[in-house]
Amino acid sequence: MSMTPEQATWFSDVFGRLVAGVDQVLLGKTFVVRLSFTAMLSEGHLLLEDVPGTGKTSLARAIAQSVQGTSSRVQFTPDLLPGDITGVSIYDQRRGEFEFHRGPVFANVVLADEINRASPKTQSALLEVMEEGRVTVDGISHDVGRPFMVIATQNPVEQAGTYRLPEAQLDRFIMKTSIGYPDHAATVRILAGSATRVHEGSIPPVVRADVVTEMAQLARTVHVEPSINDYVARLVEATRTADEVRLGVSVRGALALVRCAKTYAASSGRHYVVPDDVKSLAEPVLAHRIVLDPEAEFDGVTPSSVVSQLLIETPPPAERVAV
Structure with a gap:
């Protein structure tokens, strides 16, 4: 059953x-925040590659507060x-049995700060939970609940003592983006509120966590034409097949x-996907999955520039058939 126009209007209102x-x-x-909620409602995870002090922790905490969920932070x-x-x-001597003590991954929004500083073995501990929403300890599986989203960060500037994320793990992140520094006007507003510590602020919840799960299921029903x-x-x-790409x-x-295009369309109040939805999301969804040829990388080519060029060279569908 496809999403109705009325459901799309409701979805867009809550998303807004x-x-x-x-x-x-x-x-x-605003665009980064839209991407973050698009990732969440697409039941995916977000990778932020950014310098320290740009608000990555604040973003994760604010998302958790807005959906009346729990959040945790792991400093890798x-x-x-x-x-x-x-x-x-842990073995309980009084009861004579082992008792499972949950780790920080059991939260609705998990901030994995500077994930590339941990060893590959520790990084891989997130693979199962990111893909299947559960962890297995001592042969017993434990569900982490829903909604569940990992927001991982890595510092692109300082590479000493870091472990590059393998392609298999990068592929688990539905999007990769960066927050970047605020513009002048936003910086002035931030400084005007400097009397309040960043972590002391809170925002009122908009919806319950179970409503987010319902929205994610509803987003799956957005209509996608064969041409899309x-x-x-x-x-x-x-x-x-691009010359600069190795994988x-x-x-x-x-x-x-x-x-993601389905969710993005619903967030715009539409019950169908248009080519512009795909174009808006192609770079954050596809770029981090591309492995460049070493010579092209040495020449300054980036995965984002490759995706941008391919969007120019690949013609979109000419028209949409009425739904």
């Missing part, structure tokens, strides 16, 4: 109120162990782009 609430915390970054370090994230089983699927397929195939986008990446 969610974005407006977080905009009070992350000033001047080289000595962090997988059990520090997922939790451990064909457009996404041609974009993805073009990444695999193109996988089928998982194509599915992620369609899922």
Whole structure:
């Protein structure tokens, strides 16, 4: 059953109120906030590559507050162990049995700060929970609940003592983007409120966490024409044949782009996807899944520039058939 126009209007209204609430915390970054909620309502995870002090922690906490959910933060370090994230089983001498103590991953929004500072073994502890929404400790699976979203950050400037995320784990993030520094007007507004510490502020909840789960299920029902699927397929195939690319986008990446386009369309009050939805999301959804040829990387080519060029070269569908 496809989404109705009335449901699309309701979805857009709630989405707009969610974005407006977080905009009070992350000033001047409306598009990044929209991307974050698009990732959440597409049941995906977000990777933020940005310098320190741009509001990554504030973004994660504000998202959790707006959906009346729980949030946690894990500061990744080289000595962090997988059990520090997922939790451990501790023997209870009085009861004579092991008791599972949940780790910080059991939250609606988990901020994995500077994820590339942890060892690959610790990084991989997130793989199962990001893909399937559960962790397995001592052979027993534990659901983390829904909604569930990982917002991971990494510092692009300082690379000493870091472990680059493998392509298999990058592919688990539905989007990658950056917040960036605020413009002058937003900076002045931030300084005007400097009497309040960043972490002391809170925003009122807009919806309950279970409503977010309902919205995610509703977003799946947005109509996608065959011509849009064909457009996404041609974009993805073009990444695999581009001269500068050594490894193109996988089928998982194509599915992620369609899922996000559905959510983005619903957030705009439409019950169908248009080519502009795909164009708006192509760079944050596809770029981090592309592995460049070393020579092209040395020449200054970036995955984002490759996606931008392919959007120019790949013609979108000419028209939309009425739904």
